Amino acid sequence: DGGITQSPKYLFRKEGQNVTLSCEQNLNHDAMYWYRQDPGQGLRLIYYSQIVNDFQKGDIAEGYSVSREKKESFPLTVTSAQKNPTAFYLCASSPRGLHYGYTFGSGTRLTVV
Amino acid sequence: GIQVEQSPPDLILQEGANSTLRCNFSDSVNNLQWFHQNPWGQLINLFYIPSGTKQNGRLSATTVATERYSLLYISSSQTTDSGVYFCAVWSPSGSYRANNLFFGTGTRLTVIP
Numbered sequence: 001d002g003g004i005t006q007s008p009k010y011l012f013r014k015e016g017q018n019v020t021l022s023c024e025q026n027l028n029h030d031a032m033y034w035y036r037q038d039p040g041q042g043l044r045l046i047y048y049s050q051i052v053n054d055f056q057k058g059d060i061a062e063g064y065s066v067s068r069e070k071k072e073s074f075p076l077t078v079t080s081a082q083k084n085p086t087a088f089y090l091c092a093s094s095p096r097g098l099h100y101g102y103t104f105g106s107g108t109r110l111t112v113v
Numbered sequence: 114g115i116q117v118e119q120s121p122p123d124l125i126l127q128e129g130a131n132s133t134l135r136c137n138f139s140d141s142v143n144n145l146q147w148f149h150q151n152p153w154g155q156l157i158n159l160f161y162i163p164s165g166t167k168q169n170g171r172l173s174a175t176t177v178a179t180e181r182y183s184l185l186y187i188s189s190s191q192t193t194d195s196g197v198y199f200c201a202v203w204s205p206s207g208s209y210r211a212n213n214l215f216f217g218t219g220t221r222l223t224v225i226p
Contacts, residue, residue: 035216042117042199042216059114088154100144102214104156 002027006091006105012113013078013085021076021108023091029103030096032074036060037088037107046089049074050096078110086112115140117217119200125223126190134185134220136200144203145176146214147185151196159185159198190224197221 004025013019025032031050035043045058049068063082068074074093078085091105116139126132136145147159160167160174162183167174171190176183187194201214 040218042218043201044216090154090156092156100146100158100161102146102158104148107154109154 004091004093004103004105006089006108008108009106011108011110013110014113016080018077018079019110021078021089021091021110023074023076023105024072025074025091025093025103025105026072027093027103028071029093029101030071031094032068033092033094034058034064034066034074034076035090035092037090043090046076085110115142115202115215117200117202117215119198119217119220121220122218123221123223125225128190128192128224128226130190130224131186131188132190132222134187134198134200134222136183136185136217138181138183138200138202141181142178142202144214145178145183146201147174147183148199148201149194149196150199150219156199187222190222192224192226195222195224 007022033048034046036046037043044060046064047055047066049055052071055066055068065077089108092102094102118137120135145163146161148156150156162174162176164176164178171188173186197219199219200217203214
């Protein structure tokens with residue numbers, strides 16, 4: 001079955017550490033996205049990529065970095081510069097150029113300890 | 114950027130009751146989608162409905178684009194309907210040229226047996 005796989009499901013980070021969240025899709029979608037969700041809030045866009053080797057900042061990119069070396073993969077690194085990283089992170093993908101067909105992964109819950 | 118407001122923020126229903134969730138948006142949109150986030154965090158697309166009315170089982174949605182609102186109707190609610198319902202829009206007047214979505218803050222629905 002096609003879909004998006006995010007790992008790990010839960011992640012604990014110490015202060016000052018960088019961590020990388022994995023997102024893999026086998027839907028042959030060109031576009032991929034990373035969203036952050038805080039309790040009681042909607043989703044806010046961190047980064048998006050429309051095509052391999054290209055990505056753009058969203059609303060809240062500071063303290064995060066991404067890469068898009070393969071169509072299937074869009075990992076997100078939460079750096080030590082992100083002052084409040086505890087949140088629920090969701091990865092999504094969609095066919096390029098379409099305004100529908102979004103598929104979401106099951107999310108990674110990151111906690112700073 | 115475009116503003117997306119959802120009401121009510123919280124809703125508690127007895128099983129079997131009907132409900133209406135509302136989404137108002139501040140600008141013209143080319144894309145409006147309704148999502149359901151289950152208690153485990155998984156987001157599922159319910160409707161792609163930039164205008165008109167659609168029905169899928171006990172759920173239906175109506176978007177009146179000229180008046181900038183959309184409604185999600187849930188009939189004969191079940192406990193499995195619990196979760197958060199998000200409205201998300203894409204607008205050509207948004208900050209990005211990409212096909213990314215702007216999310217409202219959601220309506221949290223609790224259906225009690």
